[in-house]
Amino acid sequence: MYNMNPFLIKTYKGPEYFFDRIEETKKLSDAIMNERNLTLFSNRRLGKTSLIQHVFSKLDTRKYHPIYIDLFATQNLAQFAQKVTEVVYKSKLIKENIFFRILGSIGASLSFDEHSGMPKIDLNIVNRQKIIKGLPELFEQLKNNKKHDIILAFDEFQELAGYEEEKAEAYVRTIMQDCPEITFIFSGSKKSLMKEMFASSNRPFFQSTQMMELHEIDKDTYAKEIFSVLNSHNKLYDKDVIYRILEETYCHTGFTQLVLSRVYSESGEKIDDTLFEMIWEDILEENRSISREQEFLLPKLQWKVLVAIAKEEFVKAPLSRGFADKYGLSASSSVARAVKALLDKGLIIECGDLGLRVYNVYILKNLQKLY
Ligand SMILES: Nc1ncnc2c1ncn2[C@@H]1O[C@H](COP(=O)(O)OP(=O)(O)OP(=O)(O)O)[C@@H](O)[C@H]1O
Ligand SMILES: [Mg+2]
Numbered sequence: 001m002y003n004m005n006p007f008l009i010k011t012y013k014g015p016e017y018f019f020d021r022i023e024e025t026k027k028l029s030d031a032i033m034n035e036r037n038l039t040l041f042s043n044r045r046l047g048k049t050s051l052i053q054h055v056f057s058k059l060d061t062r063k064y065h066p067i068y069i070d071l072f073a074t075q076n077l078a079q080f081a082q083k084v085t086e087v088v089y090k091s092k093l094i095k096e097n098i099f100f101r102i103l104g105s106i107g108a109s110l111s112f113d114e115h116s117g118m119p120k121i122d123l124n125i126v127n128r129q130k131i132i133k134g135l136p137e138l139f140e141q142l143k144n145n146k147k148h149d150i151i152l153a154f155d156e157f158q159e160l161a162g163y164e165e166e167k168a169e170a171y172v173r174t175i176m177q178d179c180p181e182i183t184f185i186f187s188g189s190k191k192s193l194m195k196e197m198f199a200s201s202n203r204p205f206f207q208s209t210q211m212m213e214l215h216e217i218d219k220d221t222y223a224k225e226i227f228s229v230l231n232s233h234n235k236l237y238d239k240d241v242i243y244r245i246l247e248e249t250y251c252h253t254g255f256t257q258l259v260l261s262r263v264y265s266e267s268g269e270k271i272d273d274t275l276f277e278m279i280w281e282d283i284l285e286e287n288r289s290i291s292r293e294q295e296f297l298l299p300k301l302q303w304k305v306l307v308a309i310a311k312e313e314f315v316k317a318p319l320s321r322g323f324a325d326k327y328g329l330s331a332s333s334s335v336a337r338a339v340k341a342l343l344d345k346g347l348i349i350e351c352g353d354l355g356l357r358v359y360n361v362y363i364l365k366n367l368q369k370l371y
Contacts, residue, residue: 006229007261009254012053019225020217021051028055031210032064032151032183037176039157039205040187041194042214043349044359045254048187051214052153065148067091072156076164077171078123081106081131085121085138093150094141102141106134132165136175143181150182158188161197169197173204184209191350192343215352216251219243226260230271235264237271244276248361250351255361259283284365291366294347304329305338309348309356310367316355 008017028051031038040048056066069087074080085108088094094102103109107124108131123131142150160168176184186209188194198205223242230237245263249256262279263271295303308327309315317323318339319332329335339356342348349359358364 005261005265006233007257007264008050009258009261012050012057014057015054018050018054020221021047021054024051024212024214025055025058027212028052028185029058031185031212032059035149035180035183037184037209038186038212039194039198039209040185040212040214041191042189043191043252043351044189044346045252046214046216047253048189048214049155050253052155052185052187056151056153059151063149064151065091065093065145066151066153067093068153068155070155071159074159075162076128077135077168078128078131080160080163080168080172081135082108082121082123084135086119088138088142089119089121093145093148094138098141102134102137105137106131132171136178139175139179139182143179151185152182153185153187155187156189157186158190158193158197161193170204173208176208190346217253219246219251222246222251222256230264235267235271236269238273241271241273241276244273248280248365250357250361252361283362287360287362288366291363294363294367299338299341301330301334302338302341305335306342306347306358307367307370309342310358310364313364313368314351314354314357316353318356 006017012018028038028040030036032055040051042048052068056068059066067087069083071080071083074083085103085106089099089110100110103121107127109122111120111122112118113120142152160172165171176182186194186198186205191213195211197203198207198209198211200206223239223246226242227237227239230242241263245259246256249259259279262283263276266279267275294306298306304327305318308323308329309318311327312323315323319336321332323329324332324335339348343350343356346359347363348356351357358367
């Protein structure tokens, strides 16, 4: 275990590599134990998926059966049904004969991937009505499971808002309402979209779940835990360098972890300033061309606003006269549109009281260096 890089940059691997999130773990676990449906949202790469996996791994398997469904890149209810049926099949929570009867009724069949051997559900997507009518039966069967409490996490749930069917949200909301025996967790990035889905009175999920926003890990807590991990791996380090990494990456977990992983794997004797400078420069260099490419990918004003926000680091009043004058931007109405477009594209994010920030820390630092 001690040879493994303790700074994860992909998936969750266990509590020993998972920093802090003590409060958040408690909050999510409490919701599960009290059968409250919960919506978890934050900007991208802050640790939503990892938190769900962390909490799931701690649940008592004699009482709970957690199911995780990733809706990333699904575009319609047929693809939604496909993901759900595949995961439910693997969970073995429904007797095979019943499962296959439901599959038949929605016009689906099971096959196995010839390379991985993983089960794959093939849907006859021409028959969407059949799929939409048949899927609730699967949930009926799930909730009839008396042995375990079922916890169903839908990750990347914001995808539903873009489904081809207008009624997709209402459809899933009805399933949720019909299954009080199942605890649902809805998780998603695109913070503003998630908030809209669960907090606007004209949307089906309006005020139907407990809302939980994930923020950055507190800097001192993060630092302390990093020190302790480095100590247990017998690695020498300058405390200031660790603090510098946390500050340069704004404690934005996905970005912080990558830098930590690199300084760890490329360190000899000690993690010091020289090593950090070298790796930081490498990472920025690797991101230089995608930073510059934005100029050609974006309309001119969006590009100008993106660079201006990067240079300011955080912008509280993007529509102010001062900001526009400083960066030679046009009328505030067009700046407002540019800001909205950049938010929609995920290139900038809202950071609470601090204001707007360029999402990707490495792109941010590269843009700061432009003319
Ligand atoms: N508490 C933590 N301790 C250590 N590493 C973490 C922690 N939380 C997240 N990570 C790491 O940070 C990265 C991003 O986390 P994760 O994928 O869970 O974020 P996310 O919010 O689900 O992102 P997205 O919105 O892109 O789905 C991953 O590499 C993960 O391993
Ligand atoms: Mg995720």
